[in-house]
Amino acid sequence: MTADDGGRLSSLAKYVPGFLTASDDRPRWLDDLRLILLATAVVYLTFILLGLIGGLSINGITRELQAVTLLSASIALVVLALNLHWGYTGLFNIGIAGFMAVGAYTTAMVTASPDARIPGLGLSLWIGIPAGMIAAALVGFIVALPALRLRADYFAIVTLAAAEVIRRLYNSSSLDQFELFGIALGTGSGRGIRDFPNIRNTVSRHILYADPGGPSDPYPWGQLLFTIGEEFDLIAFVIERIVYTLFIIVLVILVFVLLTRTANSPFGRILKAIREDELATKSLGKNTNRVKIKAFMLGCAIMGLAGIVWQGSRGNVTPDLFMPIITFYIFIALIIGGSGSNAGGVVGAVLFAGLLFDGPPMVERAVNNLVDLPRTNTMNDALIGLANLDPEVFFGYVMVQMSSLRFMLFGIVLILLMIYRPDGVLGHRNEPAAAIDLRKQQAPDHEETNEVDETDE
Amino acid sequence: MKQMSDQLDLTVDGEGSTADGRNALLEIRNLRKRFGGIDAVDGIGFDIEPATITGLIGPNGAGKSTTFNLITGVYRPDGGTVRFAGEDVTGFRPNQLAKRGLVRTFQITRELNEMTVLENMLLAFKGQLGEQLYRSVLPVLRREVVEQEHELLASVWEILELFELDHLAHEEAGTLSGGQRKLLELSRALLTNPEMLLLDEPMAGVNPSLEQHLLERIHELHGEGYTFLLVEHDMNVIMEHCERVIVMHQGQILADGSPAEIQQNEAVIEAYLGGEV
């Protein structure tokens, strides 16, 4: 290693902590943005590299980048909501999938056509989406009201059970079709609801085309995107997806601002105090129950929104989209980033979606493109191969199993984080909760008071 | 025990008489709490006059902390009443009591560890605009919240300087020493603008110089009209700084009087020296 290299490394070492720790002279949001962009860059570079090795076209790589961005943003939306519950308030909610289901199903039921197999109210998405969010918040209220005083682990079991109750109710054949106040409705039981607007297409086409019905007459900005797309040989379908992804990113930014404002306010100060010590907070005259319920309902509404624009955005909802495992995706993402920090949560979402969730299949593709591994389908064959000193057979099995192996990876990452980095990869991030930046506040006059120095205990 | 207290004219029974004409700030009547078959607090009653410093003492397990917890709504009493400023507040929750001006500190300080001293202090103000979620997040309304934060911060600095905590303003409360935490808790309680402060062992774990500092503050505040009720183990503190001392033993009130009277009281001496029954 040359001296020059060493110098560069040390300057890099000085630079990276600059990213990772809050610095006093930089605004907080800029700090956060840098962190998020850094994580995104890591994921993008990995994907481009793996995509090139995997022999993907520009279209293919763009498609993969779009997919991982959409997944990251969708997960980030829920992670932010969970951070409000768990990170800021200490409410250990593991019923996320249930609140997402309520949002998605309510929107589907409100917007589905009254003449469909599973009839709905036939209203527009402008009503359907807020209705879904409100319904999720109300269900959150019903769950939280009695459960708020419970210990964290009991609260966890209650919320998980509530989510399963919700999913199984949607799955139940007794609610397949029913009448409420003379209006025909239904949840479609195991098959779910199909005949309601595909939100992904509706949103992106409304943004791109003057006439969303027939994708022929794009707005000027739509035309601009298509022209740029043509330069890179991107098909219209990919552009539409990119537009939807941008829409979700905008939602993430809005929610980020909303929740950061919530946290950095007297309201957020009470949330933080509740997390630290609820009795002490009560003893200072704060109605902690009311504050907790408000925070819980707000988080549930955002979870409902995520249910609508993520799992429920493909024009059909089924109970299987809301299995409890979804909840654990969100938890892993938040724990990676470190609970208690919105920026950390988004970073966690990007790293989880990019490296843990969508990464392994990319690796599989790249490896398969590089070496021609035999497709071994059972562990028995794999071990026989290994016994015959033919590791290719075994690795072939590993590649076939990659998509389920990543779940093992989730578990292992979660365990390692809890043992070694319970505060997340970014370490402990504690942001003062106030509407003004407390880190910069100084006492009004700087008269030297005789400081009480003491060394007891 | 019962016969002994019957001989004492100092003893206040469960139905203690209202203080001669004057309006008591805090009136406790016949307060009871049982834990698993044991009468932790067995029908006690007393009045606290405004702008006084009263000490509540007693051997371990006498029921002092339980009494505190009953008055401040941490526990719900099994019987009896608590009246504060003329209002029946029996069974009220701690936040309802704090809103009415009855604020406590804790034996083991409950400062909010991961919050800085400034955050701890800012939390205490009652009725902040930004405690309403919509005001804190909506664009135009948030401006008022920010303004108020600046105003509140000014009063925080004042109190911090008074308590000589200003150099620790940016420290997380969890990193403070025991004595500094006690100071923080007391100053934080003051920011709620209380009528009356209940201090649970304010001197425990505080070094002598800081103890002096704390006591001076308490006397200053007493001078300004604040009312204090404190549980304390340190007899010197109680005898030198309280105007009145209430002695509890086995869930009941054993004696009630001036420090001088208490020091002469045989039942009290018996209770402290005679060991636990």
Add this chain to the structure above:
Amino acid sequence: MVRDGLNDITSRISVEAIRHQVEALRYRASRWSLGEWFGVALVLLVVILAIDLVRRLVVGDIGPSTVGTFLWRGSVDGLLIALAAVGLSMTYSILRFANFSQGDLVTTGAFTGWAAAYVVAGIGVADFGTRFFLNPDRGTSARELDMHIFGAPLAIFTGLIVAAVMTILVALAIDKLVYKRMRNAGGIPLLIASVGVALALRYIIVFFYGERTRGVTRSSPVIEHELLFWTDAVDAHQLVVVVIGVLMVFSLHIVLQYTKLGKAMRAMADNKDLALVTGIPTERVVLVTWVLGAGLTGMGGYLIVLEQETLNFNTGWFLLLLIFAAVILGGIGSIYGAIVGALIIGMAINISLVWIPSDLTEVAAFMLMILILIFRPSGIFGGVETA
């Protein structure tokens, strides 16, 4: 005259006594906590449902044999849940966290046990890999191996033992790798780590056995006997579950009551103060906790498959909430409570079929669990000593 007077007095006394009692009762009722009111409501609901059940029986809505079947299946399900619930209750009370990987320990027992059963039953029929990996290439079948209790009894009982032993070993390995490093971490970090363990364990099993659902046993032979008064015939496999389940619960009772370590465990589980005084449990108690808890859990997983004939990597995970429901019903920390809770849950998910459709019975069980956690977190027996 005198007698009249006496009568008068006695009647007055008794009237007064009654009045006193009524007053005392009213006084108590006025001071009932939410939990007590909930308990009364729950008892009332059960009474109403019982009356309705009798009514339906009398009217002829349902036959006595249907009720008999429900009760029988209820005890089978109840005992299966109980075996897993005991383990969960033990870790909850001794190690002080909600172990979300308990369901996957059930699955571990099921896979290891049945692999052993296949290895034994298929000697000379199929090669080792085919047997060990539970017939991945369809090289043999439950039919070929005659995999039922009368066809391959030795293999099935070997499997039961191996299920217990392997689950214990897996649990101890996990404890050493994960939980031991976090003894002081507190309930929530441990809970989260156990979610990680659950995922890792489940997908390690998938790595070995794949995601497909396999039928591993033949359908159960049927036993007809005079002694089976409540029904015409009974599944032999269900009978095996009941016999082994009862045997295991009884053995556990012996261990807890009459061995020194058992007594220590009971003390630590039931007496929170003692546990606090003693602090973090000694590694010996932890060891016994895992050996007893995981052993029973593994057997439970194995027997579940014997009863339902199919095996899947999600078998245990899907049971987790029912196991939690049993533990919570019986009062968290009480081992005997967990057993009774499991039996109640088993009965409830079967008898409730009288009133609600089959896809909602578990919903009812979960709702019951939620309500109990909210109103009576100490379990349906409340403060009553259950151990």
